[in-house]
Amino acid sequence: MMKMLKSTFVGLAVFLGAAAMAYASDLTGKTIRVGSDLTYPPYDYYDTNKKLAGFDPEFMQLLADAGGFKIEFVDTRFENLIIGVSGNKFDVIASALYINPERAKQIAFIPYMKTGVSIAVLAKGSYRPLTPEDFCGKRIGFIKGAAYRPKLEQLSKDTCAPKGMSIDIREFPSSPEATQALLSGNIDAQTDDSAVIKGAVEKTSGRLVISSKENIYPVLGGLGLNKNSVELKAGLDAAFEKIKSNGKYDAFLKAYNVSAPTPDEATKVLGTVK
Numbered sequence: 001m002m003k004m005l006k007s008t009f010v011g012l013a014v015f016l017g018a019a020a021m022a023y024a025s026d027l028t029g030k031t032i033r034v035g036s037d038l039t040y041p042p043y044d045y046y047d048t049n050k051k052l053a054g055f056d057p058e059f060m061q062l063l064a065d066a067g068g069f070k071i072e073f074v075d076t077r078f079e080n081l082i083i084g085v086s087g088n089k090f091d092v093i094a095s096a097l098y099i100n101p102e103r104a105k106q107i108a109f110i111p112y113m114k115t116g117v118s119i120a121v122l123a124k125g126s127y128r129p130l131t132p133e134d135f136c137g138k139r140i141g142f143i144k145g146a147a148y149r150p151k152l153e154q155l156s157k158d159t160c161a162p163k164g165m166s167i168d169i170r171e172f173p174s175s176p177e178a179t180q181a182l183l184s185g186n187i188d189a190q191t192d193d194s195a196v197i198k199g200a201v202e203k204t205s206g207r208l209v210i211s212s213k214e215n216i217y218p219v220l221g222g223l224g225l226n227k228n229s230v231e232l233k234a235g236l237d238a239a240f241e242k243i244k245s246n247g248k249y250d251a252f253l254k255a256y257n258v259s260a261p262t263p264d265e266a267t268k269v270l271g272t273v274k
Contacts, residue, residue: 032071034060035085036073036081036093037077038073039173040143041054041175042196056096058252060094066243081224086106091232094223096115108227110237113220113260114220117148117217118210119191119210120179121188121190121211123206130212135167138189139187140167140168141182142190145171156169
């Protein structure tokens with residue numbers, strides 16, 4: 001009798017646990033507010049018809065279709081995204097947000113891509129930096145809130161300053177503004193996500209070139225959530241698994257020339273968070 005009761009209790013616990021997970025994962029019919037900096041092509045922007053376009057709107061729509069929920073984008077400048085999701089101004093960040101330990105202490109992440117940083121310079125100029133070590137004594141611009149700024153500051157302090165050639169770091173509210181600063185000669189080089197730099201070069205009709213030969217500071221990008229949004233994360237995770245299993249995720253990544261983070265890579269980044 002005791003064995004029967006124990007077996008029944010265990011079975012009931014498993015059933016209730018599975019039911020709770022299913023309930024937590026059910027986003028059907030709900031509207032998820034998405035914080036995104038919509039000045040950041042090819043990841044997040046309005047096309048010529050004033051419609052949402054880019055990596056994150058497409059990815060979120062794939063999740064919405066799989067999970068049966070609706071999405072509503074909230075245009076937010078990049079440096080305010082973590083503040084916004086932490087203050088419940090919106091439910092999730094989808095804005096090519098790089099994952100690093102500092103950010104992961106503040107919000108929860110769902111890793112969804114792997115990319116890196118490239119360098120753009122004027123095509124007519126002679127300056128051709130291959131790596132950040134070539135930034136000493138130069139004016140380098142990028143979008144405000146970029147995750148790699150601490151690396152450049154450390155490089156400037158440790159490598160460039162002893163030579164009397166610190167890096168002049170300049171931040172801009174958006175990537176297009178950094179590109180414009182480069183075109184007007186106010187900075188010597190622009191750094192940004194490799195896909196963003198590629199898009200900037202294509203749109204400027206040969207006025208810019210990519211001087212770096214490989215991705216710098218390889219990073220993972222992810223959706224960002226308030227750490228208290230446990231049910232929402234479960235629902236997004238469930239939808240994510242669906243688009244992985246039906247092949248839509250792989251096809252999507254291929255279209256943007258980025259790759260999927262491996263479980264080990266995600267664990268390595270997120271596992272450093274305490």
